Amino acid sequence: xxxxxxxxxxxxxxxxxxxxxxxxxxxxxxxxxxxxxxxxxxxxxxxxxxxxxxxxxxxxxxxxxxxxxxxxxxxxxxxxxxxxxxxxxxxxxxxxxxxxxxxxxxxxxxxxxxxxxxxxxxxxxxxxxxxxxxxxxxxxxxxxxxxxxxxxxxxxxxxxxxxxxxxxxxxxxxxxxxxxxxxxxxxxxxxxxxxxxxxxxxxxxxxxxxxxxxxxxxxxxxxxxxxxxxxxxxxxxxxxxxxxxxxxxxxxxxxxxxxxxxxxxxxxxxxxxxxxxxxxxxxxxxxxxxxxxxxxxxxxxxxxxxxxxxxxxxxxxxxxxxxxxxxxxxxxxxxxxxxxxxxxxxxxxx
Numbered sequence: 001x002x003x004x005x006x007x008x009x010x011x012x013x014x015x016x017x018x019x020x021x022x023x024x025x026x027x028x029x030x031x032x033x034x035x036x037x038x039x040x041x042x043x044x045x046x047x048x049x050x051x052x053x054x055x056x057x058x059x060x061x062x063x064x065x066x067x068x069x070x071x072x073x074x075x076x077x078x079x080x081x082x083x084x085x086x087x088x089x090x091x092x093x094x095x096x097x098x099x100x101x102x103x104x105x106x107x108x109x110x111x112x113x114x115x116x117x118x119x120x121x122x123x124x125x126x127x128x129x130x131x132x133x134x135x136x137x138x139x140x141x142x143x144x145x146x147x148x149x150x151x152x153x154x155x156x157x158x159x160x161x162x163x164x165x166x167x168x169x170x171x172x173x174x175x176x177x178x179x180x181x182x183x184x185x186x187x188x189x190x191x192x193x194x195x196x197x198x199x200x201x202x203x204x205x206x207x208x209x210x211x212x213x214x215x216x217x218x219x220x221x222x223x224x225x226x227x228x229x230x231x232x233x234x235x236x237x238x239x240x241x242x243x244x245x246x247x248x249x250x251x252x253x254x255x256x257x258x259x260x261x262x263x264x265x266x267x268x269x270x271x272x273x274x275x276x277x278x279x280x281x282x283x284x285x286x287x288x289x290x291x292x293x294x295x296x297x298x299x300x301x302x303x304x305x306x307x308x309x310x311x312x313x314x315x316x317x318x319x320x321x322x323x324x325x326x327x328x329x330x331x332x333x334x335x336x337x338x339x340x341x342x343x344x345x346x347x348x349x350x
Contacts, residue, residue, distance in 0.1 A: 221249075
């Protein structure tokens with residue numbers, strides 16, 4: 001069984017070295033349909049009591065140490081694998097669980113349970129699972145890593161139909177950013193057929209814009225629309241002395257830029273390879289140069305990006321106010337219609 005940590009000794013001092021754990025390879029121990037002897041089952045029970053194993057769902061266990069090193073999204077992948085491993089037949093992974101597998105942004109509270117789509121006549125209760133009853137065409141699902149998963153377009157449709165508008169936009173924006181053609185999402189809307197949330201699903205796909213390069217940027221654009229503000233120009237290019245930078249948003253009529261920030265660019269070693277302090281200094285110098293060409297620059301975080309009250313407070317002080325008449329969703333849709341990702345697609349969408 002793979003261990004998540006190893007000890008090395010350097011000049012007499014013990015140092016803890018983390019070993020990367022692959023959520024697709026972490027061993028899942030199953031106890032289903034007489035697959036284990038009584039001795040094996042007793043040994044598994046003892047390991048659970050000792051805290052060495054953790055029970056993910058009835059009949060499925062993993063090593064606690066390895067599981068604990070994973071991110072919440074990676075842990076969810078393991079939970080999906082566990083549910084599939086103990087099911088009597090193939091299960092169709094869908095909604096937010098499929099979103100995680102596709103690399104779409106998913107709010108953490110959605111990861112508490114695994115989401116699957118089942119036929120209308122399947123009313124079985126499964127611990128740790130939320131079942132959805134929808135028809136799925138053969139072309140709307142595919143197999144990968146031994147799992148049956150709804151395709152990218154269908155996954156966006158399912159999330160948009162079961163979520164508030166902004167959460168659907170987060171998924172749809174990310175799909176376009178990853179390189180999915182808008183036509184693929186539109187075809188998925190048509191193939192999914194009528195639902196109670198059909199209008200919202202259609203609006204989400206029409207509103208989606210590949211210029212929103214993070215979930216917070218997607219939320220910002222939705223909140224901007226709800227405030228009746230002019231359509232911000234996404235990824236506005238600014239030339240500076242050592243190259244160029246791209247503002248997350250620009251309200252062109254008042255020449256106010258918006259940067260949607262999180263702590264990741266300062267905490268993540270890949271985004272700040274020379275340390276947080278150097279990243280902050282570098283960002284500050286670039287910001288000073290960018291400000292020279294703007295009337296003002298607003299920096300907003302996750303909270304402000306999704307709150308009309310908070311965003312209004314920030315932008316009003318900088319002169320960004322609702323247009324007269326107020327800008328409606330159709331203007332945002334028109335701006336997004338022919339947009340293309342600035343960055344090279346991160347992956348090939350399924």
